[in-house]
Amino acid sequence: MQSQSNEHNEHNAILTKLIAGLPEIKNYLSELESQDLWWTTVAMVGKINNQNIDPQLLVSIVETQVEFQKLRDKMMSSLIERYESQAKSDLQLKTQAIIDIINRNLFERTADVGFLAEDLVIKDYLRVQHPDKSDNERIQQRLTEYAAKYTVYKDIALVKPDHSLAYSLKYGNKSLVMHDLFLQDRKLQQGQFVEHFGPCSLYDDEKRVLLYIQAIRKDSQVLGYLILHFRFYDEMNGIFKTLNLGNTQYKMRLTHNDGETLASNDSIHYPLYKKTGKPKSAINPSVHQSSLTLARTTKGYEGFMGLPWLSEASLDVKSAIQQHKPAELNHSLNYQINSQSPLFLHELTETNLMVKNLLLIVILNGKINSLKREVSAFLPVLESFQEISQNISDTFNRFIHHLHSVILKIVLTKLENSALLSAEIMDRNLYERANDVRWWALNDRLINCLKANLSNSSEFASLQVKAQQTLLTINNLYTVYTNLLLIDHNHNIIAVSNPEESKWLGQKFEHKTDLEQCFKVSNSQAYFASNFKPSPYYGDKPTYIYYAPIKDPEKNSNLGAIAIVFDSAPQFKAILKDFAPDFMRHELKTASFNAFINSKGQVISSNTDLLQAGQQITLPAELGQFSAGKQGLAEITLGGTAFICRFFMSKGYREFKNADGYNNYVIALAAIKK
Known part of the structure; x- marks a missing residue:
C-alpha cells in the first residue's frame, strides 16, 4: 500500500511539473501569483491605515485570500486529475484492445482448423x-x-x-x-x-x-x-497501426508471460524476441521515470483465452499531456459546455462565485464600517481589494473555461477511440462470416445431399442425416451463429444445424428475394449478404444472413444454397461493451452511449434504451453522405435530448467491403449528452 502511495505521489509530481510548464497554464498561475502578491501588499498597507477599523475586518480579508489560494490549488488538482485520468484511460483502452483484437481473431482460427480437418x-x-x-x-x-x-x-x-x-x-x-x-x-x-x-x-x-x-x-x-x-x-502490424491513430507516441508490444517480446511497433523500446521485464496484468498503469506502462491479459472471447500472452503499452507522460491540449479543439468545434452538461465543473464554478461573494461582503462591511467610524483613508484600500477580487475572479473564470476545454477534448478523444475500435472489430467479425459461408458451400457432404435431392436418389435420406450432422458440427465450432440452413434449388429447407429449429425442415425459405440474389452468384469467391432486417429464422428480430450458392462441381449449376444466421444481438452488444469509452465518473458513464447505425438511419445495435435494433432515426447532415474511413463530430437528438458524438464510417477489413463487391454502410457512434 505504501509503495502504491509513493508511486502515485511520484506520478502526481511529474504531472504537476509538466502541466505547470504548459504556456497557457503558466500564464494563469503567473497571473494568480501576481494578484496574490498584490493582495498581500494591499493588506499590509491596510494594516498601517487601520485606525479605528474593526480588526476582524482585516482578519476576514486575509481569510478570504486563503480561500482564493485554496481555489487555485483545487483547480490545479482538478486539471492534474483530468490529465491523469485521460493518460490512464487511453492507455487502458489501447493495451486491452491489443490483446483482445488478436485473441478474437485467433478464436476463429481454432474453428477453421477443426473444420478443415474434416x-x-x-x-x-x-x-x-x-x-x-x-x-x-x-x-x-x-x-x-x-x-x-x-x-x-x-x-x-x-x-x-x-x-x-x-x-x-x-x-x-x-x-x-x-x-x-x-x-x-x-x-x-x-x-x-x-x-x-x-x-x-x-x-x-x-x-x-x-x-x-x-x-x-x-x-x-x-x-x-x-x-x-x-x-x-501482418496482423499485429495492422493492429498497432489502427491503435496508434497516427500517434507514434504509444509504444506497444505483444509479449509472452515470461517477458519475451513477440511483436512490437518499436524495435528500440521493445526489441523482438528479447525479454524486457516480466509484465504483470494490472488495472492501472505503473510509473517509471516519466512514462506510464500497463500490461493486460485478454478478457477472452466465446470462452477462448488463447496462449499465455499479454499486451503491454507505454506512453511518455509529457506526450499524454501535449496531445490533449485544447487549442485545436476550439478552432474546430463551436460548442461551449453549459451548466446543464454532465461535463460542467459545478463545484469549481460555485466555489469561485462563493469566494467572490465572500470578499464582496467583506468589502461592503468594510465600507460601512469606514463610513460609520469616519475612516476615509481605508476606503482606497477596500477599492483595491475589490479590483484585485475582480481580476482574480476573471482569471479563475478563464481557468475554468480552459479546464472545460481540456475536459471536452479528453472526452471527445475517448469517444473517437471508442467509435474507431468498435467499427474495426465489427468489420473483422463480419469478415469471418463472409469467409465461412463461401467455404461451407464447397463442403462435399452438403453437395452430395443436394445432388441426391435433385435426382430423387434413394440415398437422399441418409445423406440428409449426414448433411444435418455436418451443419451441427460446424455450428458447434463456430458459435456465433444461431442456425445454418441448407436449401435446395426449389427454396425448400432440407437441413438445419439447430435441432430446436427443426420446424423449418420441409418449409419454403421465406427470404425469397435474398435467395434469388444468392443464386445469381457465379463463382465460389462471391457471396450474398442480406440487409439488416427482421427474420423468422432469428425470432423475428433483425440480423444479417449470409448466403452462398452450392454448385455442382462438374456443371457449375446451382444445386441449392447455404444460409447462415448471424447471432447479431449479443455479438454487437459485446463489441459495444468491450470498446465503450471507460469513463471513471458515474455521471459521464450514464450520460454516454455507443451504437452501430447504417447510413439510412437504421439502428443495428446500441447500449442505450433510447435506441433499439431496427429503429429508424433522423441523421444529421454529417452522417448523410457515407465515405469509408471518414470520421468526425456530429450532434444528434434522441428523445428530446441533444448528444455530441464522434462517428467512424466502417472501412472494411482486408478484402472485406474493399475488393469483394459487398457494400454495407455502417457507422459507429460514441456519444455523450451535450
Missing part, C-alpha cells in the same frame, strides 16, 4: 499412398480455394503420420521431413487442436511462426496432420 478432399488425398499429378492438382486447387477465402493464412500444409510433408501451397509435394515436438503433442491424439508459436522446421526461413495444427482422421486412424500458417506479423 474436409473429404483432404482426407481422400492423404489416403493415397503415391498421389499422381491429377491428385496433386486437385489438392492444390482445394487448398488454393480455401486460402483465397481466408486470406489470413500464409500457407496450408498437409503432413503424413511419419511427419513427412504430403503437400503444401508453399512447397507443393516437395520431399521434406518435419522435426517438431508439437506434432507429438498428446492433444492431437485426443482430437484437439494445437496452437504453436515459435520456430518450425517446415518454415525455417522465419524465426517465429504461429501455427494451428489438427490431426486428420478416418474413424480411429490418423491420416495425417493439417497445419494452418497464420499471417501473425
Whole structure:
C-alpha cells in the first residue's frame, strides 16, 4: 500500500511539473501569483491605515485570500486529475484492445482448423499412398480455394503420420521431413487442436511462426496432420497501426508471460524476441521515470483465452499531456459546455462565485464600517481589494473555461477511440462470416445431399442425416451463429444445424428475394449478404444472413444454397461493451452511449434504451453522405435530448467491403449528452 502511495505521489509530481510548464497554464498561475502578491501588499498597507477599523475586518480579508489560494490549488488538482485520468484511460483502452483484437481473431482460427480437418478432399488425398499429378492438382486447387477465402493464412500444409510433408501451397509435394515436438503433442491424439508459436522446421526461413495444427482422421486412424500458417506479423502490424491513430507516441508490444517480446511497433523500446521485464496484468498503469506502462491479459472471447500472452503499452507522460491540449479543439468545434452538461465543473464554478461573494461582503462591511467610524483613508484600500477580487475572479473564470476545454477534448478523444475500435472489430467479425459461408458451400457432404435431392436418389435420406450432422458440427465450432440452413434449388429447407429449429425442415425459405440474389452468384469467391432486417429464422428480430450458392462441381449449376444466421444481438452488444469509452465518473458513464447505425438511419445495435435494433432515426447532415474511413463530430437528438458524438464510417477489413463487391454502410457512434 505504501509503495502504491509513493508511486502515485511520484506520478502526481511529474504531472504537476509538466502541466505547470504548459504556456497557457503558466500564464494563469503567473497571473494568480501576481494578484496574490498584490493582495498581500494591499493588506499590509491596510494594516498601517487601520485606525479605528474593526480588526476582524482585516482578519476576514486575509481569510478570504486563503480561500482564493485554496481555489487555485483545487483547480490545479482538478486539471492534474483530468490529465491523469485521460493518460490512464487511453492507455487502458489501447493495451486491452491489443490483446483482445488478436485473441478474437485467433478464436476463429481454432474453428477453421477443426473444420478443415474434416474436409473429404483432404482426407481422400492423404489416403493415397503415391498421389499422381491429377491428385496433386486437385489438392492444390482445394487448398488454393480455401486460402483465397481466408486470406489470413500464409500457407496450408498437409503432413503424413511419419511427419513427412504430403503437400503444401508453399512447397507443393516437395520431399521434406518435419522435426517438431508439437506434432507429438498428446492433444492431437485426443482430437484437439494445437496452437504453436515459435520456430518450425517446415518454415525455417522465419524465426517465429504461429501455427494451428489438427490431426486428420478416418474413424480411429490418423491420416495425417493439417497445419494452418497464420499471417501473425501482418496482423499485429495492422493492429498497432489502427491503435496508434497516427500517434507514434504509444509504444506497444505483444509479449509472452515470461517477458519475451513477440511483436512490437518499436524495435528500440521493445526489441523482438528479447525479454524486457516480466509484465504483470494490472488495472492501472505503473510509473517509471516519466512514462506510464500497463500490461493486460485478454478478457477472452466465446470462452477462448488463447496462449499465455499479454499486451503491454507505454506512453511518455509529457506526450499524454501535449496531445490533449485544447487549442485545436476550439478552432474546430463551436460548442461551449453549459451548466446543464454532465461535463460542467459545478463545484469549481460555485466555489469561485462563493469566494467572490465572500470578499464582496467583506468589502461592503468594510465600507460601512469606514463610513460609520469616519475612516476615509481605508476606503482606497477596500477599492483595491475589490479590483484585485475582480481580476482574480476573471482569471479563475478563464481557468475554468480552459479546464472545460481540456475536459471536452479528453472526452471527445475517448469517444473517437471508442467509435474507431468498435467499427474495426465489427468489420473483422463480419469478415469471418463472409469467409465461412463461401467455404461451407464447397463442403462435399452438403453437395452430395443436394445432388441426391435433385435426382430423387434413394440415398437422399441418409445423406440428409449426414448433411444435418455436418451443419451441427460446424455450428458447434463456430458459435456465433444461431442456425445454418441448407436449401435446395426449389427454396425448400432440407437441413438445419439447430435441432430446436427443426420446424423449418420441409418449409419454403421465406427470404425469397435474398435467395434469388444468392443464386445469381457465379463463382465460389462471391457471396450474398442480406440487409439488416427482421427474420423468422432469428425470432423475428433483425440480423444479417449470409448466403452462398452450392454448385455442382462438374456443371457449375446451382444445386441449392447455404444460409447462415448471424447471432447479431449479443455479438454487437459485446463489441459495444468491450470498446465503450471507460469513463471513471458515474455521471459521464450514464450520460454516454455507443451504437452501430447504417447510413439510412437504421439502428443495428446500441447500449442505450433510447435506441433499439431496427429503429429508424433522423441523421444529421454529417452522417448523410457515407465515405469509408471518414470520421468526425456530429450532434444528434434522441428523445428530446441533444448528444455530441464522434462517428467512424466502417472501412472494411482486408478484402472485406474493399475488393469483394459487398457494400454495407455502417457507422459507429460514441456519444455523450451535450
